[in-house]
Amino acid sequence: MTPLWQAVDLPALPGRSLLWIDDLRHLSPEYLARYFRPQAQGISPRVLARALRGAAPEVAEHVLGHAAPELTTAVREHGAEDVDRAQIRQAQLTVATVYFWEMAYHGRPEVYEQFSARQQPPLAELFPVTGVHDRTVLDVGTGGGRVLAHLDGHAARLYGVDPCRPLLAIAATKVPGAVLHEGGFDRLPLPDCSVDLVVSHGAYQVSEERGGTSGLAEVRRVLRPGGTARIAVANPSTAQHLRSTGVTEIAVRGAIEWTAPPADADPLLHHLLRLAHVHFDEQGRGRTPVWLFEIVRPA
Ligand SMILES: C[S@@+](CC[C@H](N)C(=O)[O-])C[C@H]1O[C@@H](n2cnc3c(N)ncnc32)[C@H](O)[C@@H]1O
Structure with missing residues (x-):
């Protein structure tokens, strides 16, 4: 195979070994085709080109072999530019930061499940089972199927959508009766007017690739x-964004309760808990807020 460009060999980066640019290898061809487009997540083709210059050649081939063709073309053009190691490092930091959680979901789903197991959202308050009887329910960003499992046995039909196939495989074991689809807020794989209740926990984000205005339009569609749609978010800036769209906010009394992992748990699990801003008390308990928004489609 002809090399894309002259790869730049960088020494290992201390402290950045948990997930770094080469872990883009875990993103599936379908994920790359769908979400790796020019300027997606604010990442320019030049930055992606720089980041991939220092990646393992097979990782660059994997990304560029499946990304949207217009992104691949632009990245290859930027691949001829002169860059120094600091610029490559900076670009890798940008890309790895933006896709850190995706690399964890796709590459280390078992650790993400351990993270989920440490977290207890107030599901009964966010998504009460009363009222879902005889209803068709869709969970967007279902991940390992936690919300579906909560609603299982109450709704008539359960659908789950998520772009991460390894997490959907975990959801399938928890909720075998649910119909699971690969997909996302940007293009929900269900017909117009087909769902009574849309639920989502911790998945909606501001960017159009992960939600945004088009995601809300898809939910309404x-x-x-x-x-009704009930969208729960655990990030204050995402909550602020939803408020600014005029979506109705519902006050939540409860919070997400956390239990600390053992000290010798996987370092990635400890890191994910730090990224989620979870602080544990002496009893190993933590509490973080969750915000809830509701969309009602007029009858
Ligand atoms: C923090 S996890 C929450 C998972 C699950 N709802 C829960 O509460 O355990 C975020 C989920 O959003 C999914 N996700 C990422 N991009 C998405 C998109 N564009 N549309 C829908 N879900 C997305 C991820 O794959 C991941 O499963």
Whole structure:
């Protein structure tokens, strides 16, 4: 195979060994085709080109072999530019930061499940099972199927959508009766007016690739007239964004309760807990807020 460009060999980066640019290898061809487009997540083709210059050649081939063709073309053009190691490092930091959680979901789903198991959202308050009887429910960004498992046995039909196939495989074991699809807020794989209740926990984000205005439009599209969506977010800036769209906010009394992992747990698990800003007390308990938003499609 002809090399894309002259790769730059960089020494290992101390303290950055948990997930770094080569872990883009875990993103599936489908994920790359769908989400790796020019300027997606604010990343320019030049920055991606610089980041990939210092990646393992097979990782660069994997990304560029499956990304949207217009991104691949632009990245290859930037690949001829002169860059120094500091610029490559900076670009890698940008890309690895933006895709850190995705690399964890896709590459280390078992650690992400351990992270989930440490977290207890107030599901009964966010998504009460009363009222879902005889209803068709869709969980967007279902991950390992935690919310579906909570609603299992109450709703008539359960659908789960997530772009991460390894997490969907975990959801399938927890909720075998649910219909699971690869997909996301940007393009929900369900017909117009087909769902009574859309739920989502911790998945909606501001960017159009992970939610945004088009994601809310997609949620409204799949809702039946009279249907409701309940979107729970755990990030204050995402909550602020949803408020600014005029979506109705519902006060939440509860919070996400956390239990600390053993000290010798996987270092990635400890790191994910730090990224989620979880602080544990002496009893190994933590508490973080969650915000809830509701969309009702008029009957
Ligand atoms: C923090 S996890 C939450 C998972 C699950 N809802 C839970 O509460 O355990 C975020 C989930 O959003 C998914 N996700 C990422 N991009 C998405 C998109 N564009 N649309 C929908 N879900 C997305 C991820 O794959 C991941 O499973």
